[in-house]
Amino acid sequence: MSLIHRAWSLLPRDLRREALFSLMALRAPRITRPAPDGVGPLVLAGYHSAMSGLGAGTRRLEAGLRARGLDPLAADITGPLRQGPPHPPARVPLGPGTLLVHVNGPMLPWALAVLGRRAVAGKRVIGVWNWELPVLPADWHRGFAACHEIWAGSRFTAEAFGGRGAKVRVVPYPVEPAAAAPRTxxxxxxxxxxxxxxxxxxxxxxxxxxxxxxxxxxxxxxxxxxxxxxxxxxxxxxxxxxxxxxxxxxxxxxxxxxxxxxxxxxxxxxxxxxxxxxxxxxxxxxxxxxxxxxxxxxxxxxxxxxxxxxxxxxxxxxxxxxxxxxxxxxxxxxxxxxxxxxxxxxxxxxxxxxxxxxxxxxxxxxRPPPFAFPPPDYAALLGLTSPPSA
The missing domain is CATH 3.40.50.2000 (Glycogen Phosphorylase B;)
Structure with missing residues (x-):
């Protein structure tokens, strides 16, 4: 282990986290202002291959978008954001469109840095965030400047994200369990x-x-x-x-x-x-x-x-x-x-x-009756009258 790596490992966890996120915030591309209309390809960036709650949320959102007639381009940033093994960088089309980024607030600037300045330029950026407390950690503040809008899965999380100048919408996850395997x-x-x-x-x-x-x-x-x-x-x-x-x-x-x-x-x-x-x-x-x-x-x-x-x-x-x-x-x-x-x-x-x-x-x-969760109208939420083409 090098002296630099050893010194880094000796720092308290909070200091390492703050230093890493500060560096990534400096590297992150600035989003286009005012917010673009988002017309163009729809890209879903997130932990598509991560075996975690956020990975499952990314996959649920992708499935829900496809079930509603949309065809998002999947940009897997699991490896670059250290949420799983390394893999080739995600490719995002250049130019206008909408970029849904399914990572939490502190990681959003890092995600934009990974996707690249040219890929982010001209796009409407929507952060899809998850959190479980009514109070946000201080390091979430970086995420608010890195997106035009935030989607929250529940009213509870929307209240935690609100009041900081960003537009926050309650967009529940689709609840569509897989057909059961033939198991007893x-x-x-x-x-x-x-x-x-x-x-x-x-x-x-x-x-x-x-x-x-x-x-x-x-x-x-x-x-x-x-x-x-x-x-x-x-x-x-x-x-x-x-x-x-x-x-x-x-x-x-x-x-x-x-x-x-x-x-x-x-x-x-x-x-x-x-x-x-x-x-x-x-x-x-x-x-x-x-x-x-x-x-x-x-x-x-x-x-x-x-x-x-x-x-x-x-x-x-x-x-x-x-x-x-x-x-x-x-x-x-x-x-x-x-x-x-x-x-x-x-x-x-x-x-x-x-x-x-x-x-x-x-x-x-x-044995209560199965409860039907109404699916979100993603086209309306995204301001689309028809599914975007790549």
């Missing part, structure tokens, strides 16, 4: 006659925020260690979560009716897993949107979820059971959400346990 409970190691509760989370996306310990506590309060009442923890990225995951793993191991499913599943297999279960639980402390809750409702499975943050936009669905909460200071052992002055929710595990028991006792509650 036996394929997932689950008994046919058990009542099965499912929790899904990415261990690298802040275990403190996803709060699986609360779901474990609620399940145990509802059913104890009854072998006919199973809780499945579907998780991935555990190797990146360190001690935070080890604590959850130890807690799960202390209950014989908790199963840990730590492997990658395709979208079709995820739909099958949800359909093999009776209820999905998410006692999260904060969600920007709440993909797993939304997809469970769309597939016709009830959800027991914290009644706060982005998922409130669809917790009026017939299968949704909102859990009361209290606000507490946001503390995150993985440091992703360590923002001064921020609060998030602590769900009432006892109320969640009562909801689980009600659902178990009533077959009708276990």
């Amino acid at each position: 409970r036996a394929d997932f190691g689950l008994p046919e006659d058990a009542f099965v509760t499912l929790a899904i989370f990415d261990a690298a996306s802040s275990i403190s925020r996803k709060n699986p310990a609360a779901s474990i506590a609620a399940h145990h309060a509802a059913f104890g260690d009854d072998p006919g009442r199973i809780l499945v923890l579907k998780v991935h990225n555990t190797a990146r979560a360190g001690a935070a995951w080890q604590e959850v793993a130890a807690l799960a191991a202390s209950h014989p009716n908790i199963r840990v499913l730590d492997r990658t599943l395709s979208d079709a297999e995820m739909s099958a897993l949800i359909l093999c279960c009776d209820v999905l639980i998410s006692l999260h402390r904060a969600e920007g949107f709440g993909f797993t809750l939304a997809e469970a409702l769309a597939l016709g499975r009830p959800v027991v979820g914290t009644g706060w943050s982005g998922n409130l936009d669809f917790m009026h669905a017939p299968g949704a059971h909102a859990v009361p909460y209290r606000l507490v200071p946001a503390t995150d052992s993985q440091a992703t959400y360590a923002v001064a002055g921020a609060e998030w929710a602590e769900a009432n595990a006892g109320a969640a346990a009562a909801a689980l028991r009600r659902i178990k006792a009533d077959p009708a509650l276990r």
